[in-house]
Amino acid sequence: MSGFSNVVRFVVKEGSENDFLEVFKTFSKEEGEIYSFLVQTGDREYVAVGTWESEDALVNARPSLIGNLDKMRDFLEEISPDLGVTDPRSGNIIMEWN
Template identity: 50%
Template sequence: WVNPEGMLDAYWAKTGERSYCFVGLWDSEESLIAARPQMIDHLNKVRDFFEELSPELGVTDPVSGSVVTHKC
């Protein structure tokens, strides 16, 4: 996996015993949109390592949104 163009940073958070959340930070919404095919291709390569969440969702529950607060 090579970070797509425009991805500034990436984080994995453990949200449960067997659940995780991936957060990617992007330089623009356009970069995120342009990277979707690369991210989908990567997911398809590792899909067998994941548990199905439900028949409707498959192995992911994708969401996206803007950062509303940031503090270092």
């Protein structure tokens, strides 16, 4: 398996869940993006997962992804002073199973 993935954790401000989800629905697939999905992991906690053709594809999409974040930033709680409103991770996909 080859490819690249990113995972981003968000904590939504109380009462802003619907606004957050409505903004998220407006996002479109980026060039080089294979598949993405949003998981609700807690009452107001969500994790977005994206799979990409390559690390370069993700890097090239970053300006657009940051623009998407800016559209929902007001609905997000600060996770920590170091992280801000997102807890992102990314790396090579090393294994896949069905």
